[in-house]
Amino acid sequence: MPTQFSRRSLIRGITAATAAVTLAAGLAACGGESDAATKTSDAAGTVTVGRLSNGAATETALKVAEVKSISSLLPDDVKKRGKLVIGSGTLPSGSPPLGFIGSDQKTLTGSEIDLARLVSAVLGLEPQVRRSTWENLFIGLDSGKVDVAFSNVTDTEERKQKYEFASYRKDDLAFEVKKDNTWNFDNDYENLAGKTVSVGNGTNQEKLLLEWKAKLEKEGKKLTVKYFQETNSLYLALNSGKIDAYFGPSPNLSYHTTQTANTPQATRVAGQFSGAGETLQGLIAATAKKASGLAKPLAAAINHLIENGQYAKWLKAWNLSGEAVAKSEVNPPGLPLTNS
Numbered sequence: 001m002p003t004q005f006s007r008r009s010l011i012r013g014i015t016a017a018t019a020a021v022t023l024a025a026g027l028a029a030c031g032g033e034s035d036a037a038t039k040t041s042d043a044a045g046t047v048t049v050g051r052l053s054n055g056a057a058t059e060t061a062l063k064v065a066e067v068k069s070i071s072s073l074l075p076d077d078v079k080k081r082g083k084l085v086i087g088s089g090t091l092p093s094g095s096p097p098l099g100f101i102g103s104d105q106k107t108l109t110g111s112e113i114d115l116a117r118l119v120s121a122v123l124g125l126e127p128q129v130r131r132s133t134w135e136n137l138f139i140g141l142d143s144g145k146v147d148v149a150f151s152n153v154t155d156t157e158e159r160k161q162k163y164e165f166a167s168y169r170k171d172d173l174a175f176e177v178k179k180d181n182t183w184n185f186d187n188d189y190e191n192l193a194g195k196t197v198s199v200g201n202g203t204n205q206e207k208l209l210l211e212w213k214a215k216l217e218k219e220g221k222k223l224t225v226k227y228f229q230e231t232n233s234l235y236l237a238l239n240s241g242k243i244d245a246y247f248g249p250s251p252n253l254s255y256h257t258t259q260t261a262n263t264p265q266a267t268r269v270a271g272q273f274s275g276a277g278e279t280l281q282g283l284i285a286a287t288a289k290k291a292s293g294l295a296k297p298l299a300a301a302i303n304h305l306i307e308n309g310q311y312a313k314w315l316k317a318w319n320l321s322g323e324a325v326a327k328s329e330v331n332p333p334g335l336p337l338t339n340s
Contacts, residue, residue: 033091033132033140047121049114050317052102056255057111060317062310066124070304073297074123078147084125086116087146089137089153093231097255097318098152111251111318115168115302116150118310119286122301135202138162141289148294149287152249154204154275155334163287165331166298169315170323171275171282172250173205176257176267178238183245185271193221195244198234201227204275204282204335205247211338239265249275251320276335283325283332295330302328 042048045065050057071079078084088108094100099110108129120127130146132139137153140146141163155165175185175197185191189212199206206225213223226243228234235256237243246253253269260266275282286302288294305311306327315321 033130033136047114047117049111049118049314052104052107052109053097054103056097057318058316060313062118062313064118064121064305064310067122067301067304068124070122070297070300071124073300074125075293078125078294082124082126083128084116084120084123085145085147086113086120086127086129087137087140087149087151088113088129088131089134089149089151091131091133091136092229095152095249095252097251097320098249111314111320112150112152114318115314116148116286118305118314119150119298119301122304123297134200141287144289147288147292148298151287152251152284153287155283155285155332156204156207156276157334157337158207159287160290160331160334162290164290164292164295165283165285165287165334166295166302167283167285167325167329167332168302168311169284169320170325171204171284172272172323173208173247173275173282174250174253174272175270176238176246176248176253177244177270178241179266179268181244181268181270183270185273187271187273189215190221192216192223193219194223196224196226196242197245197247198226198228198237198243199247203248205249207335208273208277209247235265235267238267245270251323276333280333280335282335283329284323285332299328299330 045063046061047064048059048061050059088099090099097110098112099108101107102109108131113129117127130140137149137151141149154171155167177183192212193216197209199209209225213225216223226237228237234246238246250272257267257269274280286298302311312324315324
């Protein structure tokens with residue numbers, strides 16, 4: 001995951017542990033960053049998920065309060081600050097249903113943001129969202145500008161060299177093609193021979209795709225990989241036949257196929273694959289800088305939400321129930337360094 005994915009700047013509502021996130025005026029000088037101010041709109045002890053989703057989610061109010069035994073696990077500097085700075089790698093155009101601009105045209109919303117707000121509530125912290133491009137998401141973590149990324153980041157062994165993880169959702173990837181395209185992946189990289197496929201730069205699906213490309217080249221076969229900065233450009237290329245398929249996160253692709261159904265731009269999912277490769281179920285995880293001391297309290301907060309039912313209600317609100325995990329784990333096995 002994450003995996004970077006853009007999708008139309010459509011809609012979705014967020015409110016942070018009582019907070020809705022509003023984009024600040026302009027991007028930072030380094031480009032690809034903007035702070036999102038939070039404002040209280042929920043009653044104390046309540047987090048409403050699925051706001052401003054324009055029908056993509058079911059607005060649901062969840063009762064969530066600080067759990068002292070969990071918040072006591074936080075690093076002292078975070079406890080003293082009283083805020084959790086959350087990274088969302090969804091610039092420039094959003095990534096529905098995971099993170100995008102809501103129907104009010106200013107509020108960042110999505111399933112990832114809503115979970116971050118729920119976790120913040122359990123930790124007794126005010127969520128403060130910093131939105132960036134996918135690449136700058138990790139720069140924010142490295143520099144300390146961001147405490148934790150809730151942005152469809154896949155747990156990988158390579159990323160563990162710099163980051164620590166608290167898993168919270170299955171990571172499944174998918175191929176999207178035009179509806180009238182009869183091609184299917186069929187869980188076999190050989191079927192990619194002769195195809196042109198788009199993928200997000202710096203994502204775990206890119207890593208998988210490039211490994212398949214290398215295998216095919218050794219067999220004397222060709223796979224062409226294309227990159228697009230904007231989702232609109234990607235789908236224009238798909239609809240015009242300039243690319244055969246898009247390889248991205250299953251939730252995003254499923255959302256897009258639903259949005260385009262019964263239109264001339266209709267697409268379909270042509271196969272899925274685990275984000276951790278052939279032999280391991282991929283996992284999406286809250287991502288913090290290695291040795292930050294955040295993974296343990298984050299996992300404890302997520303497990304509290306699982307045990308008390310808010311987690312299942314959050315997933316259901318966003319139509320992601322099929323991606324539920326039984327528990328959050330600290331640094332579980334992830335995509336191997338070499339997926340062969």
